[in-house]
Amino acid sequence: MAKITFHGAAQEVTGSCHLLSTPALGEVLLDCGMQQGMRTKHKVSRKQFNFNPHTIDAVILSHAHLDHSGRLPSLVHDGFQGPIYCTEATSQLLPVMLFDSLSLYENDLMRENRKLKRKGKPEIEPMYSKTDVLQVLDLLKPIAYKEKKQLAEQASLCFYDAGHILGSAIVELKFDDEGIQKTLVFSGDLGNKDTLLMNDPTLLEHADIVLMEGTYGDREHKSLGDTLTQFKEVLHQAFENGGNVMIPAFAVGRTQELLLYLxxxxxxxxxxxxxxxxxSPMAIEVTQIYDQWLPTLDCEGVKPLCTGEQTLLKNFLSTLHLMVTADDSMSINKISKGALIIAxxxxxxxxxxxxxxxHRIWDSRNTLIFVGFQAxxxxxxxxVEGAQHIKLFGDDFIVKAQIETLGGFSAHAGQRELINWVANFKSFPKVVLVHGEPDALAALSEKLQQEHNIKAEIPILGQSIEF
Structure with a gap:
């Protein structure tokens, strides 16, 4: 009987990693993501895997975000040599993501080893290197959306557009299990239908088991129209305040949406x-990749960019400045007002x-706008939760900048969209909720039970489910 074991994103929103075991396919990983957050930032010596990378036959990658892809170099370093299946756009984004992550990791490791050396303790060996990143890229096997890929004599893979970020995929695996044809669907991260840049997530109808994310399983997003109105009003008030605006944004997905809205x-x-x-050099490089794929994205949202010489980076925003070097970044510090910084x-x-x-969080004239999920x-x-003091670079800072949160820009489906997506299956599959904090998954599970009599399971880390 087929079995799936949850090695990450079980009652948390990072570290996506699920191990499928079946005779037809062997051992297949769905995603191999890293945990993200302050709790894990400096744990450079922690054990990576609770399974043997040597025995993994293949990896199927839903998309390029690091919480889904970031541990691939460590997997290779520890012995994995099989194919990594992903979409074509994901294969373009991965080099940017993984080399940026490598740089951050090596800097963290260097700082940690300096501390250990001063204490006379042995240094930590790196978990992976540039060689491993290059090996990951060599193992990539890109597949177009809706292209059926035969993985074995009785097993096939197909990707469908998840509408989350460029290249994001819903995974459909079909395989023979002791003479019975079975279908596993893994949602990856499902996109928010109410966006201008991405296509809507594809609706599927048949599966025996569905692994679905539940990041926003306990809430709805504000509508895009209301969010854009709020965005416009917040920016106008910030301009009137005579300060600057800071927007923390993910390099893949959120930055490109923001440029379109601005x-x-x-x-x-x-x-x-x-x-x-x-x-953000990384966001600039990623946006260049998005620009290549604009004609394949949501036709209404990007229509103005697909005519003439306009792209997200070219001739669309007349006051856009691309800050590549550290000196470029530091030059912004000289601007006392009128700077909108996406970083x-x-x-x-x-x-x-x-x-x-x-340089700015202690000044009440400035505004900080959050446009994405904060783990x-x-x-x-x-x-977001209202801290009045924070610690940065070893120093304490008072928080006086205006804090604003815009919920409608999320790249994840809200509760109603999640329910509608999984309720579209006609085959009454087993439903398993992953990639969400416990309260969000519990709320989503309750709604599914009430509205559609779907009894969803919520696994814990390390749990296995047979199907």
Missing amino acids: GKLQMAGELDNWQIFLD GSGMCTGGRITHHFK YGTLGRIL
Whole structure:
């Protein structure tokens, strides 16, 4: 009988990693993501895997976000040599994501080893290196959406658009299990239908088991129209306050949506005279990849960009400045007002946004706008929850900047969209909820039971489910 074991994103929103065991396919990993948040940032010596990477036959990757892909180099380092299946766009995004993550990891490791050396303790060996990242990229097997890929004599894989970020996929695996044809569907991260850039998540109808994310299982998003109105009003008030705006944004997905929304406000004459700084080399590189794929994305949202010479980075936002080097970034510090800064990391666990906090979070004229999910334990979550003091770079800072949260920009489906997506299955599959905090998954499970008599399971880390 087929079995799936949950090695990550079980009652938490990071570290997606699920191990499918079946005679037809052997041992297959669905995602191999890293945990993210303040609790894990400096745990550079922790054990990586509770399974043997040597025995894994293949990895199927839902999308490029690091909480789904970030441990692939460690998997290779520890002995994995099989194929990594992903979509074509994901294969383009992964080099950017993994090399950026490697740089951060090596810096953390270097700092940790300096401390250990001063204490006379042995240094920590790296869990992976540039060689391992390159090996991951060599193992990638890109597949187009809706292309049926035969993985074995009695097993096939198909990807469908999940509408979350560029290249994000719903995974459909069909395989023979002791003479019975079975279908597993893994949602990956499902997108928010109420966006301008991404396509709607594909609806499927048949499965024996469905693994579905529940990041926003306990709430709905504000509508995009209401969110854009709120965004416009917050930006106008911030401009009137005579300060600057800081927006922590994920390099993949959120940044590109923001550029589209800002461009539409500017085209409508509803954006004050902000100088917009995209202060993230990674986000700039990722946006260049998005620009290549614009014709495949939501036709209404990107229609203005698919005519003539406009792209997200070119001729769409007249006041957009691309800040690549550290000196570019530091030059923004000289601007006392009128700067709108988009920088990573999205949950404020590091990156250039924290340096902008250092220079601005203590000034009430400035505004900090959150446009994405902030996981438990992250600096972003602490600020959203109303912290009046934070610690940065070893110093204490008072929080006086205005804090705003815009819920409608989420790249994840809200509760109603999750329910509608899974209720579309006609085959009454077993439903398993992953990638969500416990309260969110419990609320989603209760709604599914009440409305559709779906009894969803919520596994804990390390649990196995047979189907």
